[in-house]
Structure formats: structure tokens, C-alpha cells
Amino acid sequence: MDSDVSKHTENQVWARFLDRLVHDIREPLRSIGVFTELLKESAAPEEERTLREIPRGVSRIGTILEGLSGYAIALRESPECAAPASLQSACRIVVAELDEHIRAYGATVTARDLPRVNVTLERLMQLLRNLIGNSLRFRSEAPPAIQISAAMEDPGMWTIRVRDNGIGIPAEECEAIFEPFARVEGKKYGGAGLGLTICRTIVQAHGGNIRMESTPGRGAMCVFTLPDAEVAS
Numbered sequence: 001m002d003s004d005v006s007k008h009t010e011n012q013v014w015a016r017f018l019d020r021l022v023h024d025i026r027e028p029l030r031s032i033g034v035f036t037e038l039l040k041e042s043a044a045p046e047e048e049r050t051l052r053e054i055p056r057g058v059s060r061i062g063t064i065l066e067g068l069s070g071y072a073i074a075l076r077e078s079p080e081c082a083a084p085a086s087l088q089s090a091c092r093i094v095v096a097e098l099d100e101h102i103r104a105y106g107a108t109v110t111a112r113d114l115p116r117v118n119v120t121l122e123r124l125m126q127l128l129r130n131l132i133g134n135s136l137r138f139r140s141e142a143p144p145a146i147q148i149s150a151a152m153e154d155p156g157m158w159t160i161r162v163r164d165n166g167i168g169i170p171a172e173e174c175e176a177i178f179e180p181f182a183r184v185e186g187k188k189y190g191g192a193g194l195g196l197t198i199c200r201t202i203v204q205a206h207g208g209n210i211r212m213e214s215t216p217g218r219g220a221m222c223v224f225t226l227p228d229a230e231v232a233s
Helices: 001-043 045-051 051-076 087-097 099-104 122-136 195-205
Strands: 108-111 145-154 157-163 210-214 220-227
Touching: 001 045, 001 051, 045 051, 051 108, 051 122, 051 195, 087 099, 087 122, 122 145, 122 157, 122 195, 195 210, 195 220
Parallel strands: 108 145
Antiparallel strands: 145 157, 157 220, 210 220
């Protein structure tokens, strides 16, 4: 119990650090963007081509800051304050949020009879937003087909599976991708490389575990456990 309290305190310290870091970087980043636009107005054609690279870098840093902000939110969550929520409801909300991308890629998201778990709705949404978003990002040539299912395989703990038909990854990389800033094929697919780190943080904070199962060209399946709504934190 003491180790859990110590870990939560450590997470709070890191969350505050990341909040301050994100805040302090965003301000000069905005200034860089503004001054770049001003420089473009008087730049020669060859200088303009160079200046066009700056907004790309600014955008990339902005993506990383958003990831760090999400990570800080996940670290701040206290299981003791968890209000049980419906995983099915969280899924419906996230699918509605991602509707534009889902339609654009011709994707389908199937999720039925998902349980209530002892995790707040906000954290469930954050968890699913990252997992469904990954399935859309790392899609194959076929329209994305995402299936979410749940089963109580151990007393008091639900096992949730998020399966897709995307590009997949080598089995030996399935653990490494949960590390901060780990990204499939470098910069090709964008993102901050923090999505699965955030998912792991949320799941472990509530006493669960998470893993990835995948084969290149045959999709991926994220498997994680969360406590039933009736189980006290």
C-alpha cells in the first residue's frame, strides 16, 4: 500500500513538471510561428522556401507537446478517486469524435456489450482514443476493421481486446512500443510516440496490465485488463 502511495506521489510530481514544461514551451513556440509569418512577407523566393520548413517543425513540436500534456493527465489520475464508468459509453463518444476520420478511411468499429469498469469516463476515453486512433493511423490498404470485445477471464478483472487489420508490427517490437517516444517506422506515421505509454500508465494505475500481440501484415491486438465496477480501488 505504501509503495502505491509513493508511486502516486511520484506521478503527481512528474505531472506537475510536464504541465510546466508544456506551458513554458508553448509560449515561445507561438512566437516562432508569428515571426516566421512576418519574415515571409519580406522574404526573397529562395528564402521563402527555407522559411516554409519552420512551420513544419513548429507543428511537429506542437504534436509532441499535446502528447506530453496527455501523459501528464494520465499520470495525475488517482485510482482512489475513480468513479465507475461504462466502457461502452466511452467507446461511443470516442467513435463519434473520430467520425470524420472513420468515414474518410471507410473504417468500421465494432463494440458490443462492453462492461462498466472502475475507471473514470475521461480516462476510458483517453485510453480508447489512443488505441482506436492507432488502428486508424497504422491501417493497411484494406479499410480498417476495428473490433473491441471484453470478457471476465479472472475474478473481478475484465480483459479487453482491441483488434485491427492494420499493418501490424514484428513480435519483438511489441513491448518496446509502450516506451515513451517509440514510434513505428520513425516519422512515417506521425504522432508523438506517447499514445501507448499513456495507455499503459492508465491501465497500470488501476491495477491492470497491457500488452500488444501482432504479426506484420496481419494486424495488431492490444489486450489489457481493468477492474470491474464493483471492485473497490
